Amino acid sequence: MIESLADLLVVSDMDNTLLTAKEGVPSCNRVTIQLFCELGGRFTVATGRPVESVRAALGDLPLSCPAITCGGSVLYDMQADAPLEKHFLPREGATQVIETVMSQFADIGVEIMVEDGRLYIVQANRYTQAHVQEEKMHSVLCPLDQVPDNWAKVVFAADPVTLASLQSFCASIPMEEMYFLHTNLMYYEIMPAGVSKAQALRRLCAMQNIPMENTVVIGDYYNDIDLMRAAGHAVAVGNAPTEVKLVADEVVSTCRNGGVGEYLYSLIRKYT
Template identity: 70%
Template sequence: MIDSLRDLLVVSDMDNTLLTAKEGVPACNRATIELFRALGGRFTVATGRPPASIRAALGGTRLSCPAIACGGSVLYDLEADRALEKSFLPLAAAREAVTAVMEQFPDMGVDVMVEEGRVYVVQANRYTQAHLRDEEIGCIMCPLEQVPCNWAKVMFAADPIAILNLQKFARGLHFDGMYFLPTNTIYFEIMPTGVSKAQALRRLCARLDVPMENTVVIGDYYNDIDLMRAAGHAVAVDNAPPEVKLAADEVVASCTSGGVGEYLYSLIKRYT
């Protein structure tokens, strides 16, 4: 039962939901997050970004509780600057899968996130370069065999047609302990089996003693749908694809129009 803002946990996707890489977090979102937190509401993010990139994108905007980072592979406490939980890919199988993709798609960009989100660029292209620049992610360039163990996830980056072809190719790849996930029209990822934003939300709620029915998720893309379905209430921003809007209980303004702030303010009016 929700009687006040203190009973709620609001979790927002970041890219194209809370912010854009070019424009950052709209001022109205920043102001409303601060007000929501000051009045007792709990707010955090669920994102494919590593912790360092989350911190850089948020600037001075603080979260109320740990962030769901690296697509759910990491629960990270930004205040304490430490990982609370980490999940990893099976190393031999992940290396085999990446090798197969690189042989089939020699121009594919390949990033590996290790541990709590250190990024190793195995193969660069203009999409990986733009990703690292826009998300303010530091990286290490190295061949695949020199990437350290404990892989949180792998990200492939290319133009939309190449990513669609990669998705078709990946349907014929079968490796225990991992699965493939499209996260953008230009990104395709490998994640550990059983690891997702939705599963990370369940683990976070268990840590915070928050019932799942008291959670709100705000998202914009297909990889947010499972997270939205797991939450007590699902919200989509207006720039989301139609299928994502259909999975939501309600739709708010677009990312650049401050849809997250608009929704948080509606909660403030309802519960204060």
């Protein structure tokens, strides 16, 4: 039962939900999140970004609950600056998949995100370059066999037409202890089995003793759908595709127009 803001956990996707690559976090979102947390509400993010990139994007914006990062591979307490939970890909199996993909798609961008959030670029293209610049990540160009252990996820980066072909090609690749996830028009990822934003939210709620029905998820893209379905209440920003809006319990303004802040302010008015 929700009686006050303190009973709630609001979880927002980052890119094109909470912020845009060019404009960053709209000021109305930033101010409302700060007020929401000051009044006792719990707010955090669920993102494919690593911790370093989350920090760079949010700056001094407070997160009053641990963040779901690397697509759910890492739960991280930003205030304590410490991981609560980590999950990794089987290196040998992931290496075989990467080599198979690279043999068929000569220009595919290949990134590997490791345990501490560092990004190793095995094969660069303009999409990996844009990824690093937009998300303000440090990266290292590195041969596949020299990438350090503990891989949180692998990202293939290319244009939408190439990724559609890649997705069809990968359907025939046997996968053990991992799976493919289409996270963006330009990114197709390999994730550890049993790891997702939705599973990470369930584990976070268990750690924090928060009933799942007291959670709100705000998202914008297809890879947010499972997370939205897992939450007690689902919100889509106005720039989300129709399929995502149909999963949501309500739709707010677009990311650029401060949809996250708009929704949080409605909670503030309701519970204070």
